Amino acid sequence: MTTQKSVGAASPTYDVIIAGAGPVGLFLACELRLADVSVLMLEQSADPSSPLKRLPFGMRGLTIPTMEAFYRRGLLDDIVKDNPASIKSLGLQPGKQAGHFAGITFSYSDFDSSKWEYRLPNPADTNIAAELERVEKTLAERALAVGVEIRRGVTVSGFSRSDDDMVTVDTIAKSEEEEFRGKWLVGCDGGRSTIRKVGGFEFVGTEPEFTGYSAKVELAADSEPLPPGKNNTSRGMYSLAPSGQLVMADFDGGAHHREEVTLEHLQSVLRRISGINATLATVHVATTWTDRSAQATTYRKGSVFLAGDAAHIHSPLGGQGLNLGIGDAMNLGWKLAATIHGRAPGGLLDTYTTERHPIGQRVLDWSRAQVAVMRPGQASRALEAIFRDIMQTRDGATYFAERVLGVSLRYDLGSGHPLVGRSAPDFELMREGGGMTVGKLLELGMGLLVDFDSRRELQQLFPKRWTNGIEYLAGEPKERLGLSVLLIRPDGIVAWVCEGQLDIDEFLTAARCWFGAENWIVSRQKEA
Numbered sequence: 001m002t003t004q005k006s007v008g009a010a011s012p013t014y015d016v017i018i019a020g021a022g023p024v025g026l027f028l029a030c031e032l033r034l035a036d037v038s039v040l041m042l043e044q045s046a047d048p049s050s051p052l053k054r055l056p057f058g059m060r061g062l063t064i065p066t067m068e069a070f071y072r073r074g075l076l077d078d079i080v081k082d083n084p085a086s087i088k089s090l091g092l093q094p095g096k097q098a099g100h101f102a103g104i105t106f107s108y109s110d111f112d113s114s115k116w117e118y119r120l121p122n123p124a125d126t127n128i129a130a131e132l133e134r135v136e137k138t139l140a141e142r143a144l145a146v147g148v149e150i151r152r153g154v155t156v157s158g159f160s161r162s163d164d165d166m167v168t169v170d171t172i173a174k175s176e177e178e179e180f181r182g183k184w185l186v187g188c189d190g191g192r193s194t195i196r197k198v199g200g201f202e203f204v205g206t207e208p209e210f211t212g213y214s215a216k217v218e219l220a221a222d223s224e225p226l227p228p229g230k231n232n233t234s235r236g237m238y239s240l241a242p243s244g245q246l247v248m249a250d251f252d253g254g255a256h257h258r259e260e261v262t263l264e265h266l267q268s269v270l271r272r273i274s275g276i277n278a279t280l281a282t283v284h285v286a287t288t289w290t291d292r293s294a295q296a297t298t299y300r301k302g303s304v305f306l307a308g309d310a311a312h313i314h315s316p317l318g319g320q321g322l323n324l325g326i327g328d329a330m331n332l333g334w335k336l337a338a339t340i341h342g343r344a345p346g347g348l349l350d351t352y353t354t355e356r357h358p359i360g361q362r363v364l365d366w367s368r369a370q371v372a373v374m375r376p377g378q379a380s381r382a383l384e385a386i387f388r389d390i391m392q393t394r395d396g397a398t399y400f401a402e403r404v405l406g407v408s409l410r411y412d413l414g415s416g417h418p419l420v421g422r423s424a425p426d427f428e429l430m431r432e433g434g435g436m437t438v439g440k441l442l443e444l445g446m447g448l449l450v451d452f453d454s455r456r457e458l459q460q461l462f463p464k465r466w467t468n469g470i471e472y473l474a475g476e477p478k479e480r481l482g483l484s485v486l487l488i489r490p491d492g493i494v495a496w497v498c499e500g501q502l503d504i505d506e507f508l509t510a511a512r513c514w515f516g517a518e519n520w521i522v523s524r525q526k527e528a
């Protein structure tokens, strides 16, 4: 094959090049554009649509941190709107299934959300099921609207760093090679990430125990019937929904992953696992997956980052991968933008790995624990019975809900106050003509200093409403949860709180730690 190489000397240099326009890459691109950073996305698929991104296989559970991320960027309505899978009216749904652990389900009425003392009701305060294709479409529309350049049908084949601290990205599209230059490169190119491999990122984890199958099938009229619900057997697990959705876990060490899935193969696996002489008439679509789990030991090497599945892979059990990736993007976007604009405090970019790696590790272990419960054999059935008992207690269900819904997420920011490192409650500041919520205020992508007691010392520090990358807001909240002042990062994470006596030095230390130099005035400030 002959290829033509066009060297991108004449092409523009981008602040950031993102490999992969999946949900994580697209959301990150929106985050960077929000902060006036130029972004080029390179995506290998010419067509973003695929049957595997549509229902039933394309169903993705979105947890509360993801819902909050979309809410805080004004995307939530579009994600929910016209989404065939999503729950139309938000708000916790008593009696409905809220989640599961290894297939053991719990409902919204099983757990006690009043224990989550620093949460306030808000439009994003529930998990939903959403169709992946719709989520990607919404994010792509936003990305294009804010000026992200997306090139589809372009495969990233490698990259190199040049002496002038730039990254040159090698691509191939329709047999033509082309190079693109950027200051920073982020690999959002999925589980088999080229950026991770070429960049020499160490990727460590555990090998698969099973091949998972998701298929849409029809049983033959004369087939032996299968029992409803999830069934664990001595060979694995299977469930066949009335809609024809078949899910199986065949504990074969992941041997059949990425092999062709014929009707005959699917039927023989189903018969082997179930021990029932089931006959399939039709297989409409089928895909495989495994419980292989692995994580990059660092998410950054110099000017190259990993985010989403490129940084961590695990089984889809309990559906956390997309949520983990959106969390990566929300965490990285504002830090990288602040660095590009030259206003980041020292070490800010390294906090991307130190904050996100432990969260990823927790999710990987959560999925591994489910595999231990799902394994065929007596020991796992005994474990399953114990987990079921625990989940039937209120405290047990509350623990599982915290993990599955994502409300237990907390970064270790080194402060003792329970709210620091957690998602900010959606305080509503009372205003004439209607309140202003923290979620809406975060849409500009700035940090927030929310002062419920209109303190003079703080007002003096903020001669303008936007100072040092922080928007200052004073006002009485509808509910204050015992707090007086909060410093909130652009990703909605609480960086500092004051409950009563204000220690201005303590505030300045926190502000410098996350927002850098005191006298810096945001260039893109938009006066009210």
Ligand SMILES: Cc1cc2nc3c(=O)[nH]c(=O)nc-3n(C[C@H](O)[C@H](O)[C@H](O)COP(=O)(O)OP(=O)(O)OC[C@H]3O[C@@H](n4cnc5c(N)ncnc54)[C@H](O)[C@@H]3O)c2cc1C
Residues within 6 Å of the ligand: 019, 020, 021, 022, 023, 024, 025, 042, 043, 044, 045, 057, 059, 060, 061, 062, 154, 155, 156, 157, 188, 189, 190, 191, 193, 194, 214, 289, 307, 308, 309, 310, 316, 318, 319, 320, 321, 322, 323, 324, 325
């Ligand atoms: C059956 C199943 C069910 C799941 N359910 C859930 C769930 O309920 N909740 C949840 O949170 N997660 C779930 N997940 C996981 C979730 O889908 C992934 O974690 C998520 O899609 C990862 O997003 P990403 O953008 O990091 O990667 P991807 O979605 O894999 O996107 C990567 C993009 O990069 C492109 N690309 C790859 N290589 C290159 C290259 N060399 N050059 C250019 N482009 C490239 C790809 O074409 C793709 O568009 C599930 C996964 C499966 C398989």
